[in-house]
Amino acid sequence: MRVLVxxxxxxxxxxxxxxxxxxxxxxDVCHNGDDxxxxxxxxxxxxxxxxxxxxGRDGLGVLKQLRERKNSTPVLxxxxxxxxxxRVEGLNAGADDYLPxxxxxxxxxxxxxxxTRRNGENKSTILRVADLTLDTVAxxxxxxxxxxxxxxxxxxxxxxxxxxxxRLCGRMMILEKVWDYNFDPGTNLVDVxxxxxxxxxxxxxxxxxxxxxxxxxxxxxxxP
Amino acid sequence: MTIRTRLALWYAVIFSASLLAIGAVVYSELIVExxxxxxxxxxxxxxxxxxxxxxTQIILLYGGSAIVVGLLGGWWLTSRxxxxxxxxxxxxxxxxxxxxxxxIPRTGNGDELDRLTEVFNAMTGRLDGSFNRxxxxxxxxxxELKTPLxxxxxxxxxxxxxxxxxxxxxxRLLSQLDEVQRLTKIVDGLTxxxxxxxxxxxxNLEAVKLDELVRDNFADTQILAEPQQIxxxxxxxxxxxxxxxxxxxxxxxxxxxDNAVKYNQPGGKVTMSLRGAEDFAEFKxxxxxxxxxxxxxxRVFDRFFRGDSAHENTIDGCGLGLSIAxxxxxxxxxxxxxxxxxEKLTIVIVRLPLAK
Numbered sequence: 001m002r003v004l005v006x007x008x009x010x011x012x013x014x015x016x017x018x019x020x021x022x023x024x025x026x027x028d029v030c031h032n033g034d035d036x037x038x039x040x041x042x043x044x045x046x047x048x049x050x051x052x053x054x055x056g057r058d059g060l061g062v063l064k065q066l067r068e069r070k071n072s073t074p075v076l077x078x079x080x081x082x083x084x085x086x087r088v089e090g091l092n093a094g095a096d097d098y099l100p101x102x103x104x105x106x107x108x109x110x111x112x113x114x115x116t117r118r119n120g121e122n123k124s125t126i127l128r129v130a131d132l133t134l135d136t137v138a139x140x141x142x143x144x145x146x147x148x149x150x151x152x153x154x155x156x157x158x159x160x161x162x163x164x165x166x167r168l169c170g171r172m173m174i175l176e177k178v179w180d181y182n183f184d185p186g187t188n189l190v191d192v193x194x195x196x197x198x199x200x201x202x203x204x205x206x207x208x209x210x211x212x213x214x215x216x217x218x219x220x221x222x223x224p
Numbered sequence: 225m226t227i228r229t230r231l232a233l234w235y236a237v238i239f240s241a242s243l244l245a246i247g248a249v250v251y252s253e254l255i256v257e258x259x260x261x262x263x264x265x266x267x268x269x270x271x272x273x274x275x276x277x278x279x280t281q282i283i284l285l286y287g288g289s290a291i292v293v294g295l296l297g298g299w300w301l302t303s304r305x306x307x308x309x310x311x312x313x314x315x316x317x318x319x320x321x322x323x324x325x326x327x328i329p330r331t332g333n334g335d336e337l338d339r340l341t342e343v344f345n346a347m348t349g350r351l352d353g354s355f356n357r358x359x360x361x362x363x364x365x366x367x368e369l370k371t372p373l374x375x376x377x378x379x380x381x382x383x384x385x386x387x388x389x390x391x392x393x394x395x396r397l398l399s400q401l402d403e404v405q406r407l408t409k410i411v412d413g414l415t416x417x418x419x420x421x422x423x424x425x426x427x428n429l430e431a432v433k434l435d436e437l438v439r440d441n442f443a444d445t446q447i448l449a450e451p452q453q454i455x456x457x458x459x460x461x462x463x464x465x466x467x468x469x470x471x472x473x474x475x476x477x478x479x480x481x482d483n484a485v486k487y488n489q490p491g492g493k494v495t496m497s498l499r500g501a502e503d504f505a506e507f508k509x510x511x512x513x514x515x516x517x518x519x520x521x522x523r524v525f526d527r528f529f530r531g532d533s534a535h536e537n538t539i540d541g542c543g544l545g546l547s548i549a550x551x552x553x554x555x556x557x558x559x560x561x562x563x564x565x566x567e568k569l570t571i572v573i574v575r576l577p578l579a580k
Contacts, residue, residue, distance in 0.1 A: 009371055015378040022385060080370040085426060102373035102408050105381040153443065183475055186409055186542060187482045192447050215384070215401040 001116050002026045002043065006036040006062065007051040007078070016049065019105045020112065033057030037065055045073050047115045049108070052079040052090070060093055067094040074115040078103065087182065099172075106216035107170030114164065114173075127162040129209055130222045132201060134162050141201075148200050153178070157193055158201070161210070161220040170217040194218055228302045235298030236291060243290045247283055254279065308337040316344065322423075324352035359422050366415040373411065377404045406542070413544035417527065420551045427469040427555055431579070434464045434473070434505055438498045441477040445494060448482065452490045459497040464505045467579040468556050476552040477507070479545045480572055484511035487570065500578070504558070507574045516564040524562055525550045 003025045007013040013029045020027040028043070030036040033054045040048065048066075052059035063075055077090045080101040087098045097111050127134045132143040139155060141148040150158060156178045161169060171190045175181040179189070194210065202208045211219050308331055315328040327345045331338050380401045384394065419425045442458045449456050484494045492512035499506045516524060523529045528543040553560040558576035 009375070011375045012371070012378060015375070015382045018382055019378070019385075080367060080374075100412075101370050102377050102404075102411075104405075105378045151443070153447075181474065182471055184409060184412060185475060185478045185482070186413075186545060187448065187478060189444060189448060189478070192451065196447060196450075215398050215405070216381070 001046045002028070003112060004036065004039055004043075004045045004048045005029045006031075006033070006048065006054065006059070008032060008054050009051075012051075015105065016108065019109055023109050023113070025112070031055075033059070033062040036062050040066060040071060040073065041069075047112050048073050048075045049112065050075050050077055050095075052077055052081070052086070060090065063090070063093050063095055076108075076111055076115060078108075104170060104172075104216060106168050106213065107172050110164075110168050110170050110173055110217070113167050127159070127165070129162055129165045129220055130207060132162075132209055134159060143201055143205065146204075150197075150200065154193065154197050154200070157197055161218065164220070166219070166221045168213055168217050168219045174217070190218075228299070228306050231302040231305075232295060232298035235301065236294035239294030239298070240287070240291045243294075244287060247287065251279060251283070308335075308341075312337065312341060312344070319348060321355060322421075324348050324355060356422075359418055362414065362418045363422070366411045366418065369407075369411050373404060373408055377401070377408070380404060409542045410544070413542050413548060414527075417544065417547055417551060420555070425555075427472060429467050429469060431465055432468045432470050432473060434466055434468075434507075434576075435461050435498055437470070437474055437477060438496065438507065441474070441481055442496060444478065445481040445485065445496070449485045449488070449494060452485070452488065452492070454485060454488050454490070454492045454494055457493070457495045459495055461498045462500040462505075464498060464500045465579065466505055466556075466576055468576065469552075472552045472555070476549050476574070479549045480509050480574070483545060484509050484570075484572075487511065488513040504575045504577050507576070508571065510569045510571045512569060515566045515568045515570055516562075517566050521562065521564055525560075 001024070003020050005013055005016050005020070005027055007016065007029070008031045010031070013031065017027040017029050028039060028045075030039055031054075033056055036048070036050070036054075037057075039045075050059045050062060054062070057065075059077060059079075063077070066073070066075070074096040075094070076097045076099060077095045078099055078101060079086055079090075087100075090098050096115055099108060099111060125135065125137045127136065132141070134141045136159060141150055141155070141158060157174070160174065160177050172184065174190050175185070194212070198208075198210045202210055207222065209220055209222065211221065213219060312328065319326070325348075327348075328341050330341045330345075380397055383389075384397050384401070389397070416425065438461055439458070442456065442461075446456045481494070481496070484496075488494065488511050494509065494511045496507070496509040499508075520529075525546050527547045529546075530543060550560050553574055553576070556576050558574060560572065560574050562570065562572050564570040
């Protein structure tokens with residue numbers, strides 16, 4: 001998996017690259033829009049992380065140019081402005097995801113990973129992690145043969161975590177996908193819901209599946 | 225007594241006095257003439273006294289109507305003269321922080337009041353400039369903070385990935401990360417409010433089923449309240465649809481619910497209700513808890529104001545929640561108010577206009 005990071009702020013570019021490399025991605029860095037277009041032409045990338053504010057041609061310009069060239073590489077936009085309209089504008093221009101600055105690194109990595117899986121997303125109707133299964137047609141969850149009662153929100157949370165099993169899910173991402181919030185509500189809603197869900201799926205079992213990564217988010221997986 | 229009444233009275237006094245003076249002159253001239261005639265024709269004395277009575281009547285009649293005309297005329301004249309002042313007063317009354325740039329229309333006839341309007345416009349113009357500079361400064365400051373915050377957050381997270389870290393080192397970095405995230409929330413909130421002040425945040429208006437949002441929020445609040453065994457109740461929930469920004473309204477409800485839980489007591493209570501009135505929807509949320517003292521109550525919507533200083537360190541949040549809630553309500557053309565007293569229920573009432 002190869003990622004192009006387009007970011008003019010050198011320090012940010014550097015730790016984003018390091019984090020992606022640590023997660024097993026190959027990462028290239030460009031510091032301006034024109035270099036990014038040239039790089040995207042020369043190399044097929046799996047994901048492009050694109051800052052909107054760039055010297056010269058800005059991120060949205062680069063994105064439009066890419067799409068005009070029929071380049072459909074998934075694009076994650078970064079922006080320090082973080083306006084709702086900008087998000088809509090970016091998505092309309094053909095971006096696949098949008099992350100306002102300041103972002104958490106784990107959140108960024110999780111989103112990049114989600115974009116690489118977008119094409120080959122787990123579309124099966126029965127999701128499974130260890131002995132926990134979720135039937136997305138019957139809306140039925142069970143672990144070790146025992147039925148788990150879930151409210152609709154808990155169900156959506158579990159489905160999201162199971163579809164991203166093994167991957168870190170940031171709080172922002174959970175709020176977006178499960179609650180459809182595109183703002184930070186400034187509450188510990190996610191943490192409280194996860195705690196409840198954990199009681200339902202993990203409390204009676206030796207092997208814990210739902211893990212907290214402090215300061216970053218949650219991950220559902222068999223090994224701790 | 226208003227200037228208009230005073231001027232009208234003075235005008236009437238001067239008008240009548242001058243009329244009386246003219247009258248007196250005419251009267252004395254007539255008397256002198258009469259006496260001159262009297263010396264010539266003694267036999268006409270009877271007729272003369274009649275003429276004197278006629279004269280008194282004429283003076284009373286004309287003098288009285290002259291005073292009335294003087295009063296009315298004075299009233300009309302001063303009203304005319306002072307109309308621009310009244311206009312100016314109304315225009316000035318409408319001036320607020322948000323419309324400082326709006327100029328008061330000048331009469332353009334170059335009189336004293338026109339000059340006053342001009343001076344006034346210049347003053348509000350200068351005020352507007354200062355406000356804008358402060359707004360821009362805050363906006364730039366919060367914007368400039370974002371890059372270093374991104375770097376700080378990223379570097380800390382990168383450092384945390386090092387598996388050779390000792391536990392105390394890890395704890396230190398995690399605590400640092402918590403603070404960076406708190407700072408991020410403050411900067412985000414500040415950016416939003418500053419942009420809202422400058423009128424740069426547009427609402428995404430659509431038909432919104434308010435009752436659905438309230439029910440959703442009720443479910444979330446129950447979960448938020450559970451760890452402290454706080455009982456959450458939804459008393460009424462009328463079916464109401466309004467034109468609004470779905471995300472902002474959800475943010476508003478969650479904000480208020482979160483406060484109702486945070487400033488509560490273990491085993492306490494939160495009650496919410498949604499009622500429809502003739503032309504507005506009323507959302508009400510009550511919570512038990514320490515309450516807010518009368519001197520602090522008027523300031524709870526102020527930015528970075530904390531209700532209870534004793535709790536300040538135990539309750540997290542960026543101190544902007546209620547300011548943001550207030551902005552969301554007023555952006556929808558509604559009103560928000562809060563009632564509370566120490567050891568009493570705290571009640572927040574939000575009224576949003578219904579779609580016409």
